[in-house]
Amino acid sequence: MPWYSVYHPSLISKAVVWFIQSEWKYKNKPILVVLDPVGRVACPNAIHMMWIWGSAAFPFTSYKEETLWKDETWRLELLVDGIDSEILNWIKEGKYIFLYGGDDPDWIRRFVKEARKVAQATKTPLEMVYVGKSNKRDQVQRVSDTIIRENLYTHSWSEQSMIWFFWTRLQSMLFSKIQLKQVDENDIVMQEIKKLLSYDKQGGWIVLARGSQIVVNGHAATGLQTLAEYDLMWKEHAENDGFETAFKEHYGKLHSVANPCCRFEFSHSMGRIPDRLTCPECRRNMHVLTTFQCCHDDNVDEDFFVSSVIPPSTITN
Incomplete structure (x- = not known):
């Protein structure tokens, strides 16, 4: 793929700068506009699909982007693909997996403790991964250090590049959908992406999956309360329903009352x-x-x- 560059930005005429800013919506963030062989715009910004699908998005056209989204569903692989191979192994084994994030060490201690207690009581094969937040890098690093120092029995992405890549991909999913004008309320993947990004801004979040299937995409406080009310949760849904249904149903009840913005x-x-x-x-x-x-x-x-x-x-x- 040929790449062209100018020796100095001052060599670009004002008309070209105006066109790039007004027509291609360039401001301060890098964009990658894809042109076809005759110079027509094939994609206004291919960076988002590159972060999401990598080389599988070639030739990086809007048509390819639409095609890739048609084949996607709301599943755990969409969130972690290319980041952590260990999670992909857990998915193949059909384990229950908690992804969670936030910057409050006290909440994380309590959440991990309650999750492990419930998993042991219900004999549920459970793995947990701390994924941090989209910002507050220093606080996230302190939480990761606390997890390791206190041996909290949870997997943690100690490398900041993994956390950065997770949130960059998730934000790219949102902007990819917006770019394709796939923002309607019937798009389940779009709605779930918005929820997760919103919960992150509110302080913390949880995602519970069984293998590939995402069971709950939720708010941190409600997730902790659901686990803390284990006795009530298990009594209502009994052993016949199992951990997956019990957690989902009880979380739904609590969430309908809390109803966060x-x-x-x-x-x-x-x-x-x-x-x-x-x-x-x-x-x-x-x-x-x-x-x-x-x-x-x-x-x-x-x-x-x-x-x-x-x-x-x-x-x-």
């Missing part, structure tokens, strides 16, 4: 920002607010954010 943040440097988004919880259109955020945090752009927030409890017809 959803929140998304789009940096203006991303270029293409959706005109509207639906809340993955209540499926209503979300309000759009402007937020100014300090740039001292890890992985935060030195730019202001557009934040979409709606508390479902305040919605009226």
Whole structure:
């Protein structure tokens, strides 16, 4: 694949700069515009599909991107493919797997303790992986160090590059869907991606899977409460339903009461920002607010954010 570059940005004419910024929506983040052999745009930005599918996305056209999404489902491999081979082995063995994240060491201690206690009581083959957060790198590293130091019996991605890649891929999934205008409320994969990104912004999250199948994609506080109420959870659903159904049903009950708000943040440097988004919880259109955020945090752009927030409890017809 041939690559061309200019010796210095000043050599690019103002008309070309204007075209790239206005037509290709380039601001501060790198983009990869794919042109066909006669110079027509085949994909306005192929970076997202490269992060998600790698070389399988070749020749990186919008048509290829649509085709790849048609073959995808909401499954654990979509989240961790190319990052951790150990998780792929657990999937093949049909184990229960908790992916979880956050930056509160106390919550993580309690969550791991309760999960292990329930797994032992129900004789459930359970593996756990700490995946951190999309930002706050220093806090995430401290939590990883705590997990190792206190021997909390949970797998942790100690390499920051693995955590970075996980969140980069997840955010790329969101922007890929937006770019293809696949943002309707009937798109299950899109709704689940929005939930996970929203829970991460709220502080913490959990994903419970049995093998490849994702059972619960949930909020950290509700997930911990579900495990802490193990006796009630198991009594309601008995041994006939098993851990998977018991956890899912009890989590659903607690979640329907808590009903947390959803929140998304789009940096203006991303270029293409959706005109509207639906809340993955209540499926209503979300309000759009402007937020100014300090740039001292890890992985935060030195730019202001557009934040979409709606508390479902305040919605009226």
